[in-house]
Amino acid sequence: MISLPFMYSYVVAVLGLGRSGMATAKALMANGAEVWAWDDDEDVRARAREQDIPLVDLHQANWLEPVTLVISPGIPHRFPEPHPVAKLAREAGVEIICDVELLGRAQPDARYVGITGTNGKSTTTAAIGHVLEMARRRVETGGNLGRPVLEFEPMQPDGFYVLELSSYQMELTLSITFDIAVLLNITPDHLDRHGGLEGYVAAKRNIFRRQTSPRTAIIGIDDPICREIWEDLKRAGDQVIWPISGEGRVEGGVYAEDGLLWDETDGKRVAALPLSELPQLPGRHNWQNAAAAYAAAKAAGVDPAIATACLRSFPGLAHRQEKVTEIDGVTFVNDSKATNADATAKALACYEPIYWIAGGRAKEGGLSGLEKSLGRVARAFLIGEAAEPFAKALEGRVDSEVCDDLDTAVRQAFAAARRDGREGAVVLLSPACASFDQFKNFEVRGEAFKAAVRALAEKETG
Numbered sequence: 001m002i003s004l005p006f007m008y009s010y011v012v013a014v015l016g017l018g019r020s021g022m023a024t025a026k027a028l029m030a031n032g033a034e035v036w037a038w039d040d041d042e043d044v045r046a047r048a049r050e051q052d053i054p055l056v057d058l059h060q061a062n063w064l065e066p067v068t069l070v071i072s073p074g075i076p077h078r079f080p081e082p083h084p085v086a087k088l089a090r091e092a093g094v095e096i097i098c099d100v101e102l103l104g105r106a107q108p109d110a111r112y113v114g115i116t117g118t119n120g121k122s123t124t125t126a127a128i129g130h131v132l133e134m135a136r137r138r139v140e141t142g143g144n145l146g147r148p149v150l151e152f153e154p155m156q157p158d159g160f161y162v163l164e165l166s167s168y169q170m171e172l173t174l175s176i177t178f179d180i181a182v183l184l185n186i187t188p189d190h191l192d193r194h195g196g197l198e199g200y201v202a203a204k205r206n207i208f209r210r211q212t213s214p215r216t217a218i219i220g221i222d223d224p225i226c227r228e229i230w231e232d233l234k235r236a237g238d239q240v241i242w243p244i245s246g247e248g249r250v251e252g253g254v255y256a257e258d259g260l261l262w263d264e265t266d267g268k269r270v271a272a273l274p275l276s277e278l279p280q281l282p283g284r285h286n287w288q289n290a291a292a293a294y295a296a297a298k299a300a301g302v303d304p305a306i307a308t309a310c311l312r313s314f315p316g317l318a319h320r321q322e323k324v325t326e327i328d329g330v331t332f333v334n335d336s337k338a339t340n341a342d343a344t345a346k347a348l349a350c351y352e353p354i355y356w357i358a359g360g361r362a363k364e365g366g367l368s369g370l371e372k373s374l375g376r377v378a379r380a381f382l383i384g385e386a387a388e389p390f391a392k393a394l395e396g397r398v399d400s401e402v403c404d405d406l407d408t409a410v411r412q413a414f415a416a417a418r419r420d421g422r423e424g425a426v427v428l429l430s431p432a433c434a435s436f437d438q439f440k441n442f443e444v445r446g447e448a449f450k451a452a453v454r455a456l457a458e459k460e461t462g
Contacts, residue, residue: 012068013035013068015039015083026150061088066092070102073169073172078171098168100176111157112160113296117185117220120185126141131311137302142162144164167200171203184292211239222284244288245291251264256284259275265298280314324453331425348377353422354426355379356380357430357431358433360384362385367394379399379413379416381401406452407455413427
């Protein structure tokens with residue numbers, strides 16, 4: 001656990017008692033802070049009581065006492081409408097931060113690798129953490145992925161915190177200057193939480209805040225917004241800048257071209273490894289992720305040959321184009337983490353023919369942007385709140401059917417794939433939607449898909 005002695009005797013409010021909120025409350029209590037914890041969900045509060053977390057109704061609290069509000073990043077604090085507790089805190093002049101900010105204040109001498117972007121950040125974060133760990137570096141990996149950061153072990157100056165950071169967390173993390181900052185891509189997402197695209201881009205761009213050489217900025221240039229940020233950083237010239245691409249050569253960077261990952265960061269063109277040796281990272285978007293992981297490891301001082309060897313052993317990320325099994329020639333792939341159309345487009349580009357399971361709670365834009373990928377889809381099986389609107393959007397483009405639930409969609413997709421008998425058939429869960437209409441989160445949705453596939457496999461094998 002991270003020590004927070006600087007919070008001793010202070011009153012600290014904690015809003016949102018999920019995994020990170022509970023870890024925050026416990027870390028603060030262990031260091032003598034007076035914790036006022038709250039969650040609007042009564043069931044969550046009951047679990048907190050069982051663990052002796054002190055509860056205070058922050059809607060009714062005296063806001064002249066707390067010095068800090070540690071808020072779950074998923075709770076709105078500005079847009080589209082601030083949570084009432086966040087509004088009370090701001091009116092009282094109380095700072096609003098997240099747990100990652102506390103980590104930065106507690107461990108100022110550690111080295112920080114930050115990864116953000118609209119898509120691919122979980123895969124890239126996990127890959128960087130894997131490579132550094134396999135290369136025998138001291139490393140803790142988490143943030144928006146995996147373990148809450150205040151459950152990490154303290155680091156010496158030679159240790160690394162590898163942090164996946166959402167746009168929400170970037171707004172609430174002020175103290176950390178990243179030694180290695182990775183921005184993968186930006187496409188419109190969560191715009192309501194940032195007051196529009198400009199606010200969303202500004203939040204992502206915070207990953208480069210205060211960077212100066214020899215700190216390194218690694219930035220994907222395969223989308224126009226990030227390419228413009230790259231040009232701005234080059235003009236300023238404050239830090240080392242390595243561009244990355246999954247689509248072709250970029251001078252001075254790391255990129256995928258002709259089936260190889262190339263490295264030009266030292267001024268000469270070197271073939272780092274064949275991309276065919278990374279089957280767990282299929283598709284151009286994953287080639288960009290591989291480029292980012294390789295570049296970050298190199299910036300962290302890992303020998304390139306060791307970095308590529310470690311990257312080969314990366315197992316991939318659960319719920320992100322995760323191969324589950326194959327039944328009677330049909331492959332099942334779990335891409336539950338694809339919660340928007342842009343992420344789903346990347347998965348659709350990797351397989352054919354696809355028996356596609358999609359739907360849930362639709363994001364802004366729905367299926368917009370998938371038009372070029374729909375030719376790979378043999379049939380769509382639609383679930384959740386978006387099932388009917390998606391069926392209408394796909395009319396005349398892809399045959400589709402509305403299913404009652406995920407289990408039904410899995411069975412019907414497999415039946416259709418086996419009936420068609422097309423070689424290379426893939427049943428792909430890539431929802432292009434949030435999960436919250438039917439599941440607690442995308443992880444639970446992905447596990448439900450895998451359970452349905454396992455049940456189907458047991459039935460087929462008798």
